Amino acid sequence: MKKTGWIIVNGNLKTDKFIDYAKMIQAAAIKRHIDISIMKNNDILLDLSDKQPLHLHKQTYTLPDFAFFIDKDIYLAQYLEQLGIPVFNSSSTIEMSDDKIQTYQRLTSLDIPIPHTIIAPKIYTKGVLSDDYLQSIIHKLGIPLVVKEAFGSFGEQVYLVNNVEELKELTNNLQGKPFLFQSYISSSHGRDIRLQVVGNEVIAGMERNNNQDFRANITNGGDMKPFTPDQKAINIAVDAAQAINADFAGVDLLFGPENSYFVCEINANAHIRNLTECTGVNIADKMITYIERKIR
Structure with a gap:
């Protein structure tokens, strides 16, 4: 029996990179005689109270044999897994x-x-790291050092800091965001x-x-x-x-x-x-x- 699959993409990220990636996977699957469709996450209606799982607007779809997940919609990935659909990569891995x-x-x-890494203390809404704390970071990691936000792609949200003034300004700007400090590997x-x-x-x-x-x-x-x-x-x-x-x-x-x-x-x-x-x-x-x- 012919296998079926879904390639899950984010319907609001219409960049060439994501579309190209999905089409590469689709072409590879078709060569293996897999019936595979590219599905947008925002076209799938996740109604937790509905007895019929997974609607695409007014149409109900037969569940696939697997899902290839090109997205970070963890809730959708988890729901597919709850329905017994193998997800590659799994929701926990993506998360x-x-x-x-x-x-x-x-x-x-x-x-x-990994490089020497220090996790910044959580700042929920407002607050700054003290000068003593920042001096402790510099004492541990040296200067220059790297600051990374916990979430980010394509090298964005990663910063090289060259002195204490830059470190103070950057960490003040990152209030409310989880981030970390790392040694700079010259x-x-x-x-x-x-x-x-x-x-x-x-x-x-x-x-x-x-x-x-x-x-x-x-x-x-x-x-x-x-x-x-x-x-x-x-x-x-x-x-x-x-x-x-x-x-x-x-x-x-x-x-x-x-x-x-x-x-x-x-x-x-x-x-x-x-x-x-x-x-x-x-x-x-x-x-x-x-x-x-x-x-x-």
Whole structure:
């Protein structure tokens, strides 16, 4: 019997990147003779009191064999799971990956290397961090240092701070938002590695370099080249993906001193176009093959 699937996208994010990602996954599924549809999250009516689950406006849909989730609508992902639909990645994985603080807490509990990290105390609405507190941060991490908001994508909401005045101004502006402080890894300034993990395997890798910014993201003007990871990098990337129970993830590693690596970020919804074009590896095909094995 022919398998069916949904690709869940956010109906309000109409950027080319998200549409392209969904179409890459759809094309890979069609090659495997899977009947798959791209579904907008805001077209699906989640009526918790209705006996007929999942309406698309006036039409009721047959539930799919799986859902490929290109979104951060955790409530929808959880509801699909409650209906018994396998979701890739799971709601809990997407939720943890989306929150850098939760991610780093999980990684450090498993002794997976991350930069020296300090979580900022919660400020609910108004309030500032004291000068003594900020001086303690500088004493621990040095200057320059990195500040990251807990939520953000494409290298945004990540800041390089060069002195105490900048640190004070930035933290004052972040009132009410969860954020953290991290040591600045000078050996990885403007460069990092993106390794794509599917299951327990690294299937592709690229090095990103940016001469104009401390962040290596292609979105911020970086360039890319294929990268063949050593076993140490492979082990860290796979361990990091498995730490958040990811079926697949783009794991970003920083170059540490003396051939070491630090996990910078785990992307449960990593866009794959750049990595596919850079390496020649059809990552969408690998993902769909993995899903087929899981739901068989």
